[in-house]
Amino acid sequence: MNNHQFLQFLQSGKILVSDGAMGTELQKRGMPVGVCPEEFNISHPEIVQGIYKDYYDAGSDLVTTNTFGANRSRLAMHGFENRVREFCVKSVELALAVCPDKSGKFVAGSMGPTGDLIEPLGPRTAREVYDIFSEQAEALAEGGADALFIETMMAAEEAEIAVRAAKEKTNLPVAATMTFEFGKAGLRTMWGVDVKTAVSRLTDAGVDIIGSNCGRGFDEMIAIVRELRPLTVKPIIAQSNAGIPDWVDGISVYTETPEIIEPKAQEILDLGVNIIGGCCGTGPAHIRTMRRLVDKKQSL
Amino acid sequence: MFEKILQEMSQAVIDGNKEKCEELTRKLLGLGRSPKEILDRGLVPGMDVVGIRFRDNIIFVPEVLISARAMKASLAILEPLLTQGEVKEVGTCVIGTVKGDIHDIGKNIVGMMLKGAGFKVIDLGVDTKVEKFIDAIKREKPDIVGMSALLTTTMGYMKVVVDKIKEEGLAVKTMIGGAPVSQAFAEKIGADRYAKNAAEAVKRAKELVGVATIAVSDQSSVISHQ
Ligand code: B12
Ligand SMILES: [Zn+2]
Numbered sequence: 001m002n003n004h005q006f007l008q009f010l011q012s013g014k015i016l017v018s019d020g021a022m023g024t025e026l027q028k029r030g031m032p033v034g035v036c037p038e039e040f041n042i043s044h045p046e047i048v049q050g051i052y053k054d055y056y057d058a059g060s061d062l063v064t065t066n067t068f069g070a071n072r073s074r075l076a077m078h079g080f081e082n083r084v085r086e087f088c089v090k091s092v093e094l095a096l097a098v099c100p101d102k103s104g105k106f107v108a109g110s111m112g113p114t115g116d117l118i119e120p121l122g123p124r125t126a127r128e129v130y131d132i133f134s135e136q137a138e139a140l141a142e143g144g145a146d147a148l149f150i151e152t153m154m155a156a157e158e159a160e161i162a163v164r165a166a167k168e169k170t171n172l173p174v175a176a177t178m179t180f181e182f183g184k185a186g187l188r189t190m191w192g193v194d195v196k197t198a199v200s201r202l203t204d205a206g207v208d209i210i211g212s213n214c215g216r217g218f219d220e221m222i223a224i225v226r227e228l229r230p231l232t233v234k235p236i237i238a239q240s241n242a243g244i245p246d247w248v249d250g251i252s253v254y255t256e257t258p259e260i261i262e263p264k265a266q267e268i269l270d271l272g273v274n275i276i277g278g279c280c281g282t283g284p285a286h287i288r289t290m291r292r293l294v295d296k297k298q299s300l
Numbered sequence: 301m302f303e304k305i306l307q308e309m310s311q312a313v314i315d316g317n318k319e320k321c322e323e324l325t326r327k328l329l330g331l332g333r334s335p336k337e338i339l340d341r342g343l344v345p346g347m348d349v350v351g352i353r354f355r356d357n358i359i360f361v362p363e364v365l366i367s368a369r370a371m372k373a374s375l376a377i378l379e380p381l382l383t384q385g386e387v388k389e390v391g392t393c394v395i396g397t398v399k400g401d402i403h404d405i406g407k408n409i410v411g412m413m414l415k416g417a418g419f420k421v422i423d424l425g426v427d428t429k430v431e432k433f434i435d436a437i438k439r440e441k442p443d444i445v446g447m448s449a450l451l452t453t454t455m456g457y458m459k460v461v462v463d464k465i466k467e468e469g470l471a472v473k474t475m476i477g478g479a480p481v482s483q484a485f486a487e488k489i490g491a492d493r494y495a496k497n498a499a500e501a502v503k504r505a506k507e508l509v510g511v512a513t514i515a516v517s518d519q520s521s522v523i524s525h526q
Contacts, residue, residue, distance in 0.1 A: 033453045034400030034427060077402060077427070115402065121365045155362075183357040190405075192360030245452045247480060252452030 006106055006146045007173045007208060010235040010274050014104070015294050018239060018277030019055040019063040020286050022110070024254070026051070026066070028283070036078040038070040041091040048091065053098040058284035059291025060277070061104055064149050065091040068112035071136045073124075085139040092143025108149040108175070109140030111162060118157055126161055133165035141170040150176040151239075152214050152279075154189040156201045163205040175209035175237055175275075176202050182220050187227060195224065199231045211237030214279040216244055217256055218264035225271045235274035242281030254281030258289045265290050269297055302333060306342045309374075313346025314353075316366030321374040335378040339418060343371050347416045351499035354409075361405060368412040375415060389420045391509035393475075394436045395446035396424030398457040403450035406478060406498075410446065413498040414505055419444075430461050437470050443509045446501070447491075449478040459489040466490070473508045477501060 009016065026037055029047050041048050052063045069075065070087045080087070088109065095107040114132055116124040137148055148166045153159035159176050166174045178198050180187040188194055193201075202210050210232055212224045221240035228236055242261070245252035256264075261282075268276060276294065278286050305324055312320035321343075328338050350367045353359045382389070393414050397407050404426045411421045422440050424432055433445060445465070449455040458476050465472060475493040476486055486494035493508060495501035 027453060032400075033451075033457075117365065121362055121369075185357040188357065188360065190361050192362065245480070247452045247455060247485065252480075 005103065007235075009104055010209070015269065015273070015298060016061040016104075016106075016275045017059055017287060017290050017294050018108070018237070018275050019052075019060045020278035020282035020284065021280050022051060022064065022066050022068065024280050025283055036069070036075065036080060038067055038075065038087045038091070039078065039080060039083075041066055041087050041094060045090070045094055049094045049098055052095045054284045055287055056098060056100055056105065058287040060287055062106035062108050062146070062275075063095050063099075064108045064110040064151070065095055065140065065143075065145065066110070067091045067136070067140065068110045068151065069115075070139075071111070071114055072132050073114040073116050074112070084135050085142070088136060088139035089143040092140055092145050096144055106146040107144070108147045109137075109143070109145035109172075111136055111140070111148060111150045111166070112152050113154070113158060118155065118161075126157070129158060129161045130165050133162045134169045137166040137169045137172075141172055145172060147173045147175060147209075150174065153178045154193070155191040156193045156197060159198070160201055160205040163202060163207045167206045173208040174206070175211065176205075176207045177211040177213040177237060177239065178202075179214040180212055180220070180224050181216055182223060187220075187224055195227045196231060199228065203232065203234070207234070209235045209237055209275065211239070211273075211275070213237075213239035214241050217241055218243075218261050218268070222264060222267050222271070225268050225273055229272050236272070237275035237277075238268050238273045239275075239277040239279045240268075240282070241279045242286065245281060256281070258285045261286060262289050262293070266293050269293055302328070302331065305331075306338075309338070309342035310346035310349070313343055313367055313371050313374075314349050316363065316370045318370040318373045321370045322377065325374045325377045329377070329381075335381045336418075338374075339378060339382075339416070343374055344416050344418075347371055347413055348499060351413060351497065355497050355499065364409055368409065371412065371416055390418040390506065390511055391443040392420040392422070392440060393444040393446055393505060394422045394424060394433070394440055394442040395448070396428035396433065396436075397426040397448045397450075398454050398461065399427055399429045400457065401449050401451050401454035402426045403448070403478070406450070407446075407448035410448070410477065410495075410498045410501045413502050414446075417502045417506065419505060430457075430464050433461050434464060434468065434470070437465070437472050442472055444473045444475055444505055446505075447474065447476045449476070449481060452480050455480055455485065458491065462490050475501065475504055475508065 048066045055063050067088050072081045075081050118124050150162045218240045242254035242256040245254045309324045415421050447458050473492040476491045477495050483494045493504040495504045
């Protein structure tokens with residue numbers, strides 16, 4: 001699918017179902033702790049592609065690529081800083097190969113934070129961060145992504161830089177999602193960014209789709225969407241975590257099952273979200289539930 | 301007069317005013333105040349307030365980092381004097397984020413606060429394997445090993461380190477933290493202490509080395525006491 005179709009779909013009022021988690025799904029399928037998840041695109045393509053396929057089969061209209069940490073800075077921790085292009089292109093290709101050949105099915109290139117602190121808080125300059133995101137955005141576009149999804153952002157400045165790089169270096173639609181948590185100061189990111197500030201800064205940076213991902217579960221996501229919806233006319237996206245996991249006998253167990261999230265996902269849809277999906281701890285079963293809800297809503 | 305400058309110093313830490321911190325540190329030293337007094341009555345009360353405000357969502361990660369930087373600048377001036385033996389360190393702490401985990405913001409804040417409280421801190425960084433912890437313990441002979449984990453998939457590794465320390469019979473206390481970690485988990489894996497946040501980490505660390513803590517009542521009132 002080409003990128004014009006992606007935004008057209010949303011503008012026509014269609015609600016899209018995205019995918020669930022990649023990271024926790026990789027772990028479920030045997031990825032050990034501490035390895036570079038993005039390297040799996042090369043060494044275990046069948047596992048990565050299996051996840052994409054399971055999401056499409058479960059009803060996802062789009063999957064996000066296994067490239068969350070495929071930026072020069074994050075990859076450097078594994079000595080892979082020179083493999084950004086390779087990992088990104090391959091990851092998109094793996095998704096395109098299993099993307100159903102239908103209109104309305106897409107591949108979104110995932111871009112996560114650099115993990116670095118930007119001046120004056122830390123050593124990275126804004127220019128360096130811009131270059132890091134540019135390299136990744138260009139590689140994802142080269143692989144053939146339909147859109148770029150900038151995810152799990154907590155610092156407004158880093159999110160803005162990522163959006164600018166993605167918009168200036170490609171002609172793809174760009175979504176940006178930030179991670180909010182509810183505390184004594186209301187909904188804020190760890191960097192203190194509230195929903196209103198996120199909307200105005202991301203909008204100024206030129207983003208096409210605004211939203212939130214990860215966080216502490218569906219109840220907080222409902223609160224986020226309730227606050228976000230009236231603040232923008234752009235399409236909005238919500239990809240919640242399946243709660244915060246418990247540690248049970250050496251394995252992490254996410255508490256929000258597909259059954260538990262069903263009424264909550266319904267509420268998120270009723271609040272007027274344009275793309276719904278999941279983050280850490282959600283899998284194909286959660287997506288199946290969301291697919292059913294979206295189909296029901298759109299047949300009304 | 302000293303009281304007023306010390307208060308100004310606490311405020312400079314809270315505001316994250318690095319230049320002011322440095323200036324006041326030099327000024328107090330010039331007036332003959334001891335590094336220990338500057339630390340205990342200028343920097344630490346400031347950082348205490350920062351910890352409390354962070355806990356209460358009044359400030360967020362950037363403000364904490366800016367305050368930490370201000371304190372660090374001041375510590376850089378005081379450290380050579382402290383190590384000259386004029387003031388004994390409260391204790392030594394080796395700290396690191398465990399294997400498979402690269403979250404380090406919380407660990408860095410804890411390290412900073414411990415430094416502020418007079419500990420010598422050796423930071424092993426992130427993704428720290430058990431061998432690296434053990435090597436550091438043997439080399440540095442710390443009083444405490446601090447471990448941080450932010451992932452439910454990596455917190456289990458803390459037990460690996462605790463077990464290895466016991467197996468090797470090393471005389472060091474363990475202290476753990478990170479969002480998914482709890483008191484119950486600490487007890488389960490046999491760690492000596494758990495702390496929910498950086499302010500508490502300082503208290504627990506002081507307990508472990510047998511130093512009494514002066515209770516920080518709460519709120520910003522600590523700096524306007526005198
Ligand atoms: C920032 C962040 C990141 C950044 C880290 C940047 C960095 N340099 O640290 C980046 C983007 C790189 C990242 C990556 C990932 N993250 Co992350 N991340 C977070 C986030 C939003 C904030 C963590 C943080 O810095 N908090 C601020 C600090 C100040 O708080 P703190 O760490 O809790 O520390 C305090 C206390 O815990 C305590 N403390 C901490 N350490 C210690 C140590 C001792 C000795 C003591 C006594 C006390 C103590 O004192 C501190 C100060 O008060 C959390 C969500 C959250 N709210 O926790 C998710 C979160 C931890 N991440 C999560 C996940 C899943 C991931 C990834 C796997 C995502 C992915 N698919 O790639 C990767 C993992 C990478 C890896 N291998 O480690 C999940 C973990 C789920 C789980 N429980 O297992 C969380 C909870 C998000 C969620 N809601 O699901 N992440
Ligand atoms: Zn997540």
